[in-house]
Structure formats: structure tokens, C-alpha cells
Amino acid sequence: MTDCATALVCLDAQLHPRLAPWLLPTHDVVLLEPQRDGIEQITALLYRRQPLCQLHLIGIGSANSLQLGTAHLNLFTLERYGWQLQQWGEMLAAGAHLYLYGYPDDPPTTVTRRPTPTPAQGQSRLPATASVQSPFLQRLQLLTGANLAAFNLGATQTWELAATSGEVKGCSGKAPLPPEQAASSL
Secondary structure (H helix, E strand, O other), X not given: OOOOOOEEEEEEHHHHHHHHHHOOOOOOEEEEOOOOEHHHHHHHHHHHOOOEEEEEEEEEEEOOEEEXXXXXXXXXXXXXXXXXXXXXXXXEEEEEEEEEEEEOOOOOOOXXXXXXXXXXXXXXXXXXXXXXXXXXXXXXXXXXXXXXXXXXXXXXXXXXXXXXXXXXXXXXXXXXXXXXXXXXXX
């Protein structure tokens, strides 16, 4: 991966009131307009902010089906967005990481992110058992060329790894949600 520390967090605006307390002031966060196609909004953003090393997408749904604005990104809509997703690949830095976070319509009352130990240089940040493949992520990786990790909000009220595609290695940038959350934040 190129020496690049730029990251962008794209957050579906409907989720902002729920997740705002967890976003750090140092995060470059863009709210996706709810009445516009989120894929088109992200494509326009990438034109202005390239190259990125990390792109974090937080939307309503699950790791395999995200709503971003009016767009629904899943295995069945990849062909519709194929040309834009290929453009993402051209605008992301070599070896970039794309992180998908699915926030359910009916979430638990609190969200936390488990602390992840920082890996040694070149080691995977994810446990070997976490390298679950999904057809959606495999196809998304082919279109974007990015290394992918997808998370769902679990019953334990934490972001739980759902699947990966590509070589997801430790990153120097911070995740969009800090490791610990206070239950009173909501």
C-alpha cells in the first residue's frame, strides 16, 4: 500500500443523529444526502479527494446490502453501479481499503467497537477465522480493486466482522468509530 494516510467516512445522513457521538473531530466525515443517490455522491466526492487509502461507508442495512441515500448497494445492484465503482478503483490509492458498516433499521440502544490490537507490519488485522467470503464483496472487490471488510451491528451492540475480500491488513488511519463508547451517549 502506498504511504497514504487519507481516509474518508461517508455516513448516510439518516444515521447521523445516532452515530454523531462516536465520530471523532479528526475524522473527515461527509453526510450523504438522503434524497440523492449515495453512490453518485461518493463518486463525486472521490473525484475531489483522490487518492484515498481508506473509504468507510456507513449505511442502513447489513454488510451485504447497504442503503446510502436513495441507493441500495448489494449483489443485485452492482451491475447498475458497475461503471461508477470501477471509477472508485481508479481514484483510490493502490492497496486501498474499503470498509462497509451495516446499521440495522431496528438497532440495539448502544453501539461500541471492540478494540483491535495493532498488528505488526504486514500482518492481518483480522483473525484467520474472519476471512469469510461473500459473493457481494468478491464482486465489489473486482470492480473497485480495493481490499474490503464488512461489519454488521451485532446483538452484542458491537461492530462485528461479517466478511472480507482481498488482503485486509492493519491500517495507520483510525476507524470511524472509537474503540469504547459510553452507554449514556445516546
